[in-house]
Amino acid sequence: DTEVTQTPKHLVMGMTNKKSLKCEQHMGHRAMYWYKQKAKKPPELMFVYSYEKLSINESVPSRFSPECPNSSLLNLHLHALQPEDSALYLCASSQDRFGQGYQPQHFGDGTRLSIL
């Protein structure tokens, strides 16, 4: 079990659906991340939140919309996704944004997303 909890574990959705992924951590971390991981590939950074503010957006298409309601929660809202968006979506957290270079990241188990 990891200390970063992601729900749901699996999600199948059509291209016209709207859904959300949820991530929660209670380690007091102030930096939270969304990654996308395709099979046999490394995690690719999508977004970084630091102290509940969006600090990095890696030119992610607008059909992905992140939200950080408070320091423990991170959401990823999905709308009008494409089949190529099917992947494992990982959430991670670390102590703070300033010092990503030397802060370990704690990953959740991910949400496996399939777009029909």
Add this chain to the structure above:
Amino acid sequence: QQPVQSPQAVILREGEDAVINCSSSKALYSVHWYRQKHGEAPVFLMILLKGGEQKGHDKISASFNEKKQQSSLYLTASQLSYSGTYFCGTGVNRDDKIIFGKGTRLHILP
């Protein structure tokens, strides 16, 4: 820029040693090592900072050669539990994002 890992894959028998390398074309501030088992989250192993560090715990250790812009992960007397994909992640300064290499798949046979 994405770091380069080598080898891409390794098959070992239990008890054998392994070395996984990670190199960058940029000057590095830090190197992170993670292990990911199939269907599971990546798990943090260690971070090495510029200055030429060497770290280790149990039978897993790593070195960071700042001048050569490369790091190596050493797995000694490998155990079945060491199987998985090892990713190095590099950062060019303390505030920078981490970019992961393509990974090295390690399979330990009994």
